[in-house]
Amino acid sequence: MNPHSCRCDHSPDLIDNNPVTPSYDFDNPIYHAEEEDEEDCELPGELARLLKQEEKVIQPHEESIEVVNLGTDEVKKEVKIGAALEESVKSRMVALLKEYVDIFAWSYQDMPGLDTDIVMHKLPLRADCPPVKQKLRRTRPDMAMKIKEEVQKQWDADFLAVTNYPPWVANIVPVPKKDGKVRMCVDYRDLNRASPKDDFPLPHIDVLRIWRKQRSSHHGAPFVTR
Template sequence: MVVSMGGVKVPCLVDTGSMVSTVTESFFTQHFELWGQEKLQSCHWLQLRAANGLAIPYIGYLELDMELCGKVVCRCGVLVVKDPPGGVSSQAPGVLGMNVINRCYGELFDQHGSTLFNSPAVSRAPESIKQALHRCHQATTRPLDDGKVKVCGKKAHHIPGGTLKTIPATCSDSYSGNAVLFESLDSSLPAGLLISPSLVQVTRGTAYIPIVNVGITDVVLHPRTCIGTLSSVHVVSLPAGVQAVSSEIAAMGETIVAPSVREQIEALDMTGLPAEEQGQVRTLLKGYCSVFSAHDGDLGCTNLVTHDIPLLDDAPVKQRYRRIPPSEYEAAKEHIHKLLEAQIIKESSSPYASPIVLVKKKDGTLRMCVDYRHLNAKTRKDAFPLPRIEESLDALGGAR
């Protein structure tokens, strides 16, 4: 859409997730620089960040009168951002953020009240502006509700160390039947508890919150403890008129089928044996073919023996992963994928974590190892007493 900024028509994208409005440096140079550099003000105290957390460089800001839905919103702040390295799209050099839309909604609501959406100026506005104004209307007319989430029940909840437990919590019944965003209040949580932001379903004023105890001791969570807040979320779908097109291109690849164990037994070279003995050897090998490995990933598995590692204490060993060179990313991913397919490893949610180490073999391929040194340092060592030297000397007495 086109928005009038200081009398200049600026093609803009409507971004309801942006709290600021912007224009590009090249557009400012072309249309606003004639006003003089004194029009461009600096605000080094403001840090502008994108949704991915990266900083957005800008050179300053302008205060412009903007016209939207027939209303002139005076002295709106517009940031002048630097042009991206790949060039700027001439179709939309500006971004219309919520700082302008909120002020425009306030003036329209003061004039028309709740019937503002029936006014000619709003009805003729683009659909993106209508949706943004509806969002402002919902935010201001929603009943006041702090959205606090408290632990329910009459008894305290015990969360053992190194475990995850789902705790029932109470909240406002106005969220019932909807998926809402839960965000924790770290200041009110006991030490050792961690709650990640998540989407939860509210049923009759009750939500079930997953809580992790990252410590080694049990933590008690008492009833009516405030653990977080709820916020309404909107499902982001495809805009009207846009359809997802599924690809009909078939991928073709070459599959190499490894010969089975029986086929390998039949192909054995036994020319040094008579024909009768060759048949006996092949019959014997086929009778125990299940113990032979068919390929590199066929390692076998047994459930007859369980391996236990006794430790000195119950504190989990947690280490950060080590940096993998970018040139070996694909090789590491492919190797992990093969191990998963062969069921040699499996996904885990254990509190124990040891880093992997990539070792290059003589043939240039990678071998994936795990650095268990910290875990080995905590294992309980077996005792093997040395024999007494006196007993050995006594045993040698009289020997020749």
């Protein structure tokens, strides 16, 4: 018999007596971690900084503003300025605004407009476009009260006039403001369709983007549109 040869017995009795599934003793763990010092648990400075940065919640940029009253307690004339300004700059700005407080329009009464004997503007309309009377749009009760207050202000300032049986009727489009007030707009889409188009229309948005990029790169100032 070759001493280097190995004999494997594949008898069923041998396999049954030697199961291949190992048995675990959970009462006696086979590994115990060594106690570490507190110095070993400290994270590196760069890793700690990155983890701290991940915990920060990124909020949209919103400049904090401060409301300044240029009038009195009875007649308020409030403006908003940046709260991050230096105290010296802020005081000079408030002093400048108070010096020229009379040039601002604080109400509709401060905007009387021009006399019609001096200038009068009329909208040109195409003859082939018939007048359009839009159907009345219903609004919520709370929004209707704000619209009524705004219309009353314009009526008191002689901005509005009553007309009977007008050929053109357009609905009011209220736009809520951040301060809770309402901006009065009018749906003039039908009137715009009846107006002749300008020979030189306003530039497209892609042209405005090019102008903004060129102006910012040359002058270092942002391009602002209204």
